[in-house]
Amino acid sequence: MTADVIPQLTAKVRAAAHPDAAPCHCGATITLAHRPDTTVLRHAETVAKAHAPGTDPTALALRLATAAHLPDVFLPPLTPTPATVLGTRPVTLWPYGRPVDPDAPDAAPWEAAATLLARLHRTPPAPGTPPMRGPAKAAHAMGRLRAALATSAKHPAAPPVLRAWSALPAWARGEAPMPGTRTLCHGDLHLGQLVRHPAPGGSWRLIDVDDLGVGVPAWDLARPASWYACGLLPPDDWTRFLTAYRAAGGPAVPADGDPWPALDVPARALTVQTAARYLAKALAADRPLDEVEQSLIDACTRMAPE
Known part of the structure; x- marks a missing residue:
């Protein structure tokens, strides 16, 4: 098809x-x-x-x-x-809708993304809303990596990714229900999921409903948190995002203080998911890892050392 x-x-x-x-x-x-x-x-x-x-x-x-x-x-x-x-x-x-310009990182709408997420997370889900698919998507990425490893020579980056995945709780691997929450979540938040509304002067809106559902709201903050922790997102951008989310009343993290107790597991899961995707692509193309990809592998090594 x-x-x-x-x-x-x-x-x-x-x-x-x-x-x-x-x-x-x-x-x-x-x-x-x-x-x-x-x-x-x-x-x-x-x-x-x-x-x-x-x-x-x-x-x-x-x-x-x-x-x-x-x-x-x-x-x-x-x-x-x-x-x-x-x-x-x-x-x-x-x-x-016009997407975010990838060539203008300084103009990235981090505040808008955070505000939209907070608004979504504060919305009561309708009866019958399915589960957010974030953990299932992470499990799918790991399945693709295992399939790639089954047909390729051993790769030194694979063991740390597999260890980091095994160290996650079952719910973050899509193997158990998410812990008690009925929060409406996007499920796959990144800047590629924002577009300008086509109306004149239209503001930013979220797109892509494939993973939308009820779940752990910190999952929606986990990708920027992961990139910040890996040194791939500048601290100022992370601060803009987190500050705007808190200012809009987002429930995923405390209103002040340390956000990482809430973000730790989802951020680790997104780090492993992204590392698995990149490694599977590198194996398929029979090429070495680039600097960004290696930084995610290094993060997996720190998360689950031998």
């Missing part, structure tokens, strides 16, 4: 962008992402996303409904339920 999905999805997004079947003079359809688990296309001001094969359509519909009811947090979907299905892949439709 991966090889066939782009032409089918192209037809879907073009039809959604031009429902009156008028002649199109708005340029080509652009591929924004194309991976085995996600394909995203843009045509004019409409975006179509083919979700991972086997995505639970009921859970996805609940996640879409949550986004639709939180227009001050999420970019709202164009339809309240999956628009169609390509094989086993549900398709959703969205307005196009």
Whole structure:
């Protein structure tokens, strides 16, 4: 289905962008992402996303409904339920929002990201909201790494990643329920999940509902916390993010004092998840680790020494 999905999805997004079947003079359809688990296309001001094969359509519909009811947090979907299905892949439709500029790190909207998260975390979840998929996503990354190791020569970076993973509590590995919480979480927060609302002067909104659900809110702070702890996020940016989250009343960490007792396990889990992803990609490409990738491996070594 991966090889066939782009032409089918192209037809879907073009039809959604031009429902009156008028002649199109708005340029080509652009591929924004194309991976085995996600394909995203843009045509004019409409975006179509083919979700991972086997995505639970009921859970996805609940996640879409949550986004639709939180227009001050999420970019709202164009339809309240999956628009169609390509094989086993549900398709959703969205307005196009301008993403964060990766070439302007000083302008990264850390305060906006933190404020949106705090707003989300303070929202009571609707009945039936599925679990946040963060731990399951981390487990999937480890599964991909183990599969890559099964077909490759031994790699010196693998043991520290595997040890750090084993040292995590079962809930953070997706092997047990998350500890008692009913907080609404994004599940995969990073700057790539923010876009400008397309309205004139539109402010930042979250996108990507695939991992949205109830869970441990500190998971949503864990990626920037991990990058800060690994020396990959400047301290000033981390301070901006954490300060804005606290100022907006976010419940994931105490209002003041040391945030790390709440952040420690999720930050370690995201460090291992990211290290596993990078190492699997390096093995597949038969290339050495770069500096950023090695810093995450080094962090795994510190987390679980021999």
